[in-house]
Amino acid sequence: MDSGLPLAYLFVADKEQREKYSEEIEAVAKTFKGKLNFAYIDASKFGAHAANINLKEQWPAFGIQNVVTGAKFPLDQEGELTVENMKKLAEDVLAGTVEPSVKSEAVPETNDGPVKVVVATTYAEIVENNQDKDVLIEFYAPWCGHCKNLAPIYEELGKAYEGSNIVIAKLDATANDLPSSVPFGIQGFPTIKFRKAGAAVDEYVDYNGNRSKEDFIEFLKENAVNKFEVKAEEKAEEKPVQADDIEHDEL
Structure with a gap:
């Protein structure tokens, strides 16, 4: 065979x-x-x-x-x-006279959050055809514990790049097929890929770094075509600790 x-x-x-x-x-x-x-x-x-x-x-x-x-x-x-x-x-x-079947979730009615939701039928539009934008995309599974842990960090990352030409996106890989143009399969969750602005359709960079917001930002600084300065987070003003503020057990 x-x-x-x-x-x-x-x-x-x-x-x-x-x-x-x-x-x-x-x-x-x-x-x-x-x-x-x-x-x-x-x-x-x-x-x-x-x-x-x-x-x-x-x-x-x-x-x-x-x-x-x-x-x-x-x-x-x-x-x-x-x-x-x-x-x-x-x-x-x-x-070659029949089109392949593509499993896709419905296109979201609104998609204006900090993390863009990608489905099979919008993959080309958001990821492949956005030639002037860099795209970092997470392929996740709803049941994946690592994906759940990443979700709030990824949301913060999306907020950090709002208003830029760097797109932070995600796709539920259990509910959506990947287009045949994608040169990889999903072997585990989360899988995170990066596509530079102007890259060829089959040109992706693997993200294998740590999953902190700071590490993602550093990766994008090094790899993105579009440069964007992420605002530093304001730290709360520290004040001296008073004796009454310290928790203690009574003797």
Whole structure:
């Protein structure tokens, strides 16, 4: 099996479903040999994988994924699954006449906070096409403890760069697909990337530093095309400590 070929998945819940399609689908698979790999998936054990191809956990189901670009092509689950429509999808994918499926949250009604919310359908607009702006973007998961700890710091960072040409942004990578133009996958959370103003579409810098506001600011000073002086925070005036102010336990 050529691991670089697109992979077609047929999810079946039981032996009966597999036998229903096996003879015809295996004949179809032979006609696509060298162009497309076919595989059965036991949905009772590995059904959660369907979400990776933007399929609902509803069996049987069929979808194709380009293992090189990550592009997903789920077969419509509203009608009956037939070998004919599986074959048609395979033909269309190979011919390039069908658009890949992109999972995306709804575009926020307002997006004027210090941290810009990015979804799959606005990724190009905010991150890739903003040629005059530098963009620092966090790819996060809502359940990730490290992401939750970072959230207030990241919000402060966004406030520090309000009014500048440096965009502080975030994308929920569990609810949004990345465009095929993005040259990386998300392996852990949070993943933080930086894209300079005027950079090529596939040109990103990894942020691997400490996650303090000061460290982010230092990184942006060194890497951003647009220079912006972050105002120093005003420190509260210190006053001498009075004896009555000191907490103590009674003897």
